[in-house]
Amino acid sequence: MGRTSQKMYSPVAGLADPLMGNRNGGVKHAAGKDKYWVPADEEELLAAAECDDEDGRRPLLYIAREKQHPSYDHQAPEESRRAERAAPPFIVNFDGDHHEQHKNGKLVDDRNSHTIQDALATIWLSFEMLGGGGLALVVRPGVETERPGMPSPATGGDGAGLAEPLLANGDGGAAGQAFCSGGKDKWQWVPADEGEEEQGRPLLYRTFKVRGILIHPYRLINLARLILVIQFFIWRIRHKDSDNMTLWWITVVGDFWFAVSWLLNQASKLNPIRRVPNLELLNQRFDPPAGDGGAGEHLPAVDVFINTVMLNHPGDEPQLGAPASSDSPLDLSAVDVRLPMLVYIAREKRPGYDHQKKAGAMNVQLRVSALLSNAPFIINFDGDHYINNSSAFRAAMCFMLDDRHGEDTAFVQFPQRFDDVDPTDRYCNHNRVFFDATALGLNGIQGPSYVGTGCMFRRAALYGADPPRWQPPDGRSKAVMDSPWKQFGNSMPFINSVPLATQPVTPPASTLDERLAAELADVSTCAYEDGTEWGYGVGWVYNIATEDVVTGFRIHRKGWRSMYCAMEPDAFRGTAPINLTERLHQILRWSGGSLDMFFSRNCPLLAGRRLHPMQRVVYTNMTIYPVSAAFIFVYDLLPLMWLSGDEFYIQKPYTTYVAYLFAGIAMMEVSGMVEIKWAGLTLLDWCRNEQFYMIGATGVYPAAVLHSLLRLVGLKGLPFKLTSKPQSVSGGAPRERFAEMYEVKWSPLLVPTVVVMIVNVAAVGAAIGRAAAGGWSFVQLVGAAGGLLFNAWVLLLLYPFALGIMGRWSKRPYVLFVVLVVVLAAIASAYLVLLAVFAPRSVSPVWMERWSVVRAIVSPANWRI
Ligand SMILES: O=c1ccn([C@@H]2O[C@H](COP(=O)(O)OP(=O)(O)O[C@H]3O[C@H](CO)[C@@H](O)[C@H](O)[C@H]3O)[C@@H](O)[C@H]2O)c(=O)[nH]1
Ligand SMILES: [Mn+2]
Numbered sequence: 001m002g003r004t005s006q007k008m009y010s011p012v013a014g015l016a017d018p019l020m021g022n023r024n025g026g027v028k029h030a031a032g033k034d035k036y037w038v039p040a041d042e043e044e045l046l047a048a049a050e051c052d053d054e055d056g057r058r059p060l061l062y063i064a065r066e067k068q069h070p071s072y073d074h075q076a077p078e079e080s081r082r083a084e085r086a087a088p089p090f091i092v093n094f095d096g097d098h099h100e101q102h103k104n105g106k107l108v109d110d111r112n113s114h115t116i117q118d119a120l121a122t123i124w125l126s127f128e129m130l131g132g133g134g135l136a137l138v139v140r141p142g143v144e145t146e147r148p149g150m151p152s153p154a155t156g157g158d159g160a161g162l163a164e165p166l167l168a169n170g171d172g173g174a175a176g177q178a179f180c181s182g183g184k185d186k187w188q189w190v191p192a193d194e195g196e197e198e199q200g201r202p203l204l205y206r207t208f209k210v211r212g213i214l215i216h217p218y219r220l221i222n223l224a225r226l227i228l229v230i231q232f233f234i235w236r237i238r239h240k241d242s243d244n245m246t247l248w249w250i251t252v253v254g255d256f257w258f259a260v261s262w263l264l265n266q267a268s269k270l271n272p273i274r275r276v277p278n279l280e281l282l283n284q285r286f287d288p289p290a291g292d293g294g295a296g297e298h299l300p301a302v303d304v305f306i307n308t309v310m311l312n313h314p315g316d317e318p319q320l321g322a323p324a325s326s327d328s329p330l331d332l333s334a335v336d337v338r339l340p341m342l343v344y345i346a347r348e349k350r351p352g353y354d355h356q357k358k359a360g361a362m363n364v365q366l367r368v369s370a371l372l373s374n375a376p377f378i379i380n381f382d383g384d385h386y387i388n389n390s391s392a393f394r395a396a397m398c399f400m401l402d403d404r405h406g407e408d409t410a411f412v413q414f415p416q417r418f419d420d421v422d423p424t425d426r427y428c429n430h431n432r433v434f435f436d437a438t439a440l441g442l443n444g445i446q447g448p449s450y451v452g453t454g455c456m457f458r459r460a461a462l463y464g465a466d467p468p469r470w471q472p473p474d475g476r477s478k479a480v481m482d483s484p485w486k487q488f489g490n491s492m493p494f495i496n497s498v499p500l501a502t503q504p505v506t507p508p509a510s511t512l513d514e515r516l517a518a519e520l521a522d523v524s525t526c527a528y529e530d531g532t533e534w535g536y537g538v539g540w541v542y543n544i545a546t547e548d549v550v551t552g553f554r555i556h557r558k559g560w561r562s563m564y565c566a567m568e569p570d571a572f573r574g575t576a577p578i579n580l581t582e583r584l585h586q587i588l589r590w591s592g593g594s595l596d597m598f599f600s601r602n603c604p605l606l607a608g609r610r611l612h613p614m615q616r617v618v619y620t621n622m623t624i625y626p627v628s629a630a631f632i633f634v635y636d637l638l639p640l641m642w643l644s645g646d647e648f649y650i651q652k653p654y655t656t657y658v659a660y661l662f663a664g665i666a667m668m669e670v671s672g673m674v675e676i677k678w679a680g681l682t683l684l685d686w687c688r689n690e691q692f693y694m695i696g697a698t699g700v701y702p703a704a705v706l707h708s709l710l711r712l713v714g715l716k717g718l719p720f721k722l723t724s725k726p727q728s729v730s731g732g733a734p735r736e737r738f739a740e741m742y743e744v745k746w747s748p749l750l751v752p753t754v755v756v757m758i759v760n761v762a763a764v765g766a767a768i769g770r771a772a773a774g775g776w777s778f779v780q781l782v783g784a785a786g787g788l789l790f791n792a793w794v795l796l797l798l799y800p801f802a803l804g805i806m807g808r809w810s811k812r813p814y815v816l817f818v819v820l821v822v823v824l825a826a827i828a829s830a831y832l833v834l835l836a837v838f839a840p841r842s843v844s845p846v847w848m849e850r851w852s853v854v855r856a857i858v859s860p861a862n863w864r865i
Helices: 030-034 040-050 079-084 098-103 177-181 194-198 212-238 245-267 279-285 357-372 391-401 431-445 484-488 490-501 512-523 548-556 582-599 613-643 652-681 683-712 747-774 776-795 801-809 815-836 845-858
Strands: 016-022 060-064 123-125 188-190 204-208 273-277 303-310 341-344 377-381 385-387 409-413 453-459 561-566 571-577
Touching: 030 652, 123 357, 123 845, 204 212, 204 845, 212 245, 212 652, 245 613, 273 391, 273 431, 279 391, 303 357, 357 377, 357 490, 357 512, 377 385, 377 391, 377 571, 391 409, 391 453, 409 548, 431 561, 431 652, 484 490, 490 512, 548 561, 548 582, 548 613, 582 613, 582 683, 582 801, 613 683, 613 747, 613 776, 652 683, 652 776, 683 747, 683 776, 683 801, 747 776, 747 801, 747 815, 776 801, 801 815, 815 845
Parallel strands: 123 303, 123 341, 303 377, 409 561
Antiparallel strands: 016 060, 060 341, 188 204, 204 273, 377 453, 385 571, 409 453
C-alpha cells in the first residue's frame, strides 16, 4: 500500500488534523520488514481491532494533534455525550467500564479542569490489542475560567476545596494548616516540618506525622511484642518437650519464620508520614493567572501514557469519534484552546520476539514520546484506570518541583482506588491497609514502591540516570552518557533527546516530517531493543510478572526517592477483579512475580548502599512474603490431630505454650487496631485484609512458592493470567449488580483452601464428638477449647472464600451456617460411632448403653420380622 507523503498527512474522516506515520517513506528499513508496517488510517484501525492473535501484530501509529477536535470518543454512547455536555471543559477518562462512570453523572471530578492543559500534557495510548470496545477517551479542551485556588463556577465561587485537596469538606485556609487542625477526621496528624518552614523556604508540600498519643503506644506495643517473641523462643528452646519431636521442630522453625516475617513487615511501619501538596503555592510560583504580571515560570510538560488491553470484549468495534460538525456539543470558537497531541501506538509484535506485555508497551511509549514531545515528566495509567481529580497532576508537580527533595524524587505514586467493588469488599480489592497504612510507612523512608498505575515519573530516572544527590561531583551522569547506543539503541534522535529530557521546560514538539515518521516507526519495532539495555537498565523491566515493583526498586536502588500522594477526591480510580478466581489469579501473579524478583539479580539483598537500609527491609518483605504460606498451610492442617485417636501436645507444658501464642497474637491485633486509627480505616477494612491474607496464604502463596521453585530448577513456572475485568454491556437489560462476584469459576487454585476448610470443620466435629463421649480431664478440656478457638479462627478468616464458592447462594449467608451445623452434627455423631466401635473404652458408659440399643436395632439378627 504505497502512500504519497502528501496523503500521509492529509486529514481523515473523524479527525480534524491527524498526522499519520507509516514507514514507507523511511530509509532505514529493509524491504523484508515491510509486511509488518501498514499505513495508519481509520480502516486500518478497524481492521486491527479484529486481529487479536498474540503474534504478528502490526504496528500502528496514529497521531492527532492540536486544536479543533472537541471530542474524541470511542464509544460515543448517548450517556457519555450527555455527560460531556454537563461536565466542565476538560476531561480525560480512560476506563474499561466507561458506562458505569457516567451513570450518576459523576464521571470525573468536575471542579477543576486545568490539569492537562496547564501541564502541557501529551497523551499516548498504546493498544496491546486494539479492541476499542471497552476504551473510552474523552478529551475536552480547557477553557480559561478556573484555576485551583481561585473562584470557580463549578464550586459556586468557593475554590477552597481545590487549594487543599486533602480536605474532604473543602474547609480550606492555608494549605496544611487546616489539614491538621480544622479537618475533623484528621486529628491524628501533626505537622512535622516546622523547622523547615522557619528557614523561610517555600514549601510546595507539607509533611505530617502521626500524633504522639497514637504513635507512641503503637511503637510500645510492637516493642513489647518483640520482647515477648524473643522470650518465647528462649522458653521453647529450653523446653524441648513434645509428644512428637518432628512436629516440635517444624513448629519451632515455623514460629521463627513468622517472627522474622512479622519483623520485616512491621519495621517499616513505625514512622508513617503523610505529605500534603500545596497547590496554592504552586499556582503562585508557576503560571500565575493573566494580569499578575506573568512573572512566574511555566509548569513542565507531562507525557501521559495509557495502556489498553482488551479482554473478552464480545465483538465490540471501535468507533472513531464523529467529525467535528455544527451540532458538536461544544462551541470553541470564542476560547483559547489547546488540545494536547494525541498519539495512538500499536507496536509491532512479531513471532520470535517476546513482546514483554505491559513493560514492552511502556518502553515503546517512552521512545516514541521522546521523539515527539520529550516531556521531562511522565504519568502512566493502566487501561482500566481513569483520572478522577484533575488537580492530581499539579499535586504531583508540588513534589517534583519542591526545593527540598524535588530533584531527587524519581516518582510520585498515588494510591490505587477502585470502583464497583461490592460494599463489603469481600475479597479485599481496595487493599486499604496497604494503600492507607503501609504506604505511609514507606513514605517515611525512601518512598513508596511503584504500583504500576497512577504514578508520575521523572523521565531521566526511567533512563537509568543517577539522582543529583548521588551524582559524581563533575556533574556528568555516567549512567546516561556512556556508550549511549548500547543502552538506548541506534536511534540518534532518541539518544539526542536523552540529555534534553532533564530540562524543566520542553521545547515545542518537533515537526512531523517523513524522516521523523520513519524514526518513530523504527523505535516501535521489536528488533530495536536487540542488544540494548531496554528492559534491564533502561525503562520498564522485562521478564517478570510484576514489572512495577522491580522497576520502582531499580530506581530506588540508584538512590532516588519517591513520594506518596493520597488526595481527596481520589486522584485516579480503576477497576478491580471482583470474582474470587480472578482475584486469586491476580494475587498469584503478584506473589509469583515478587518471589521471582527475590530469586533474581534484582534481589533486594544484593542492592548497593544507595538503597536505604530500611528500604531494603521493605523490598525484602515485599518479595519474600509468600514463603510464610508454606508454614501457614502446615499449621492449618495441624487440627488433623483431632481426628487421631490419641491426644498429644506439640509443646509441653501446653498451657504456657497457648498463653504465649495468645498473648503474641493479641498484641499484633491491638497494634493493627491502633494502625487503623491513624490510617483512617474501619475495622471491616482491617478484617478483610486479615481474611484475604489467610485466603491467599492457604492456596495462592504456596502455589507461588511452587512456581518459583520450578523456575529455580530451570523450568518455566506457572503461567500467569491477565486479570479479566467486569464487562460493561451497553444497552440491553440492566445487569445484575456484582454479577461477576457470584460466578463460580473452578480452578486448581481453589483446592488447597477447600482442603484446609474441610480439615478444620472435620476437626471441630470430631472434637465435639469426643467431648460428648465424655471422660475428659480439665486440662484436656482447656486444650480442646484452645484447639477449637484456633479452628474457629481459621474458619472465620476463610469465610469470604466460603461465600465465594457458594456462588449465588452466598446472597443468603445463613445457608452456610445451617450447612455448617448439620455437617458438624454429622461428623460428631459419626466420630462417636467410630469410637464406640473401635475404642469402646474411651466412650462414657451412658453412650455405650445407647450405642448397644442402636446396634441392636441395626443388627441383622433383628431384621427378621
Ligand atoms: O500485555 C499487556 C498486559 C497488560 N497491559 C497493561 O497492564 C495493565 C495491568 O493489567 P491488569 O490486568 O489490569 O492487572 P492488575 O492486576 O489490575 O494490575 C496491577 O498489577 C500489575 C503488575 O502485575 C501492574 O502492572 C498494574 O499496574 C497493577 O494495576 C492493564 O490494565 C494494561 O493497561 C498491557 O499494556 N499489555
Ligand atoms: Mn488493573
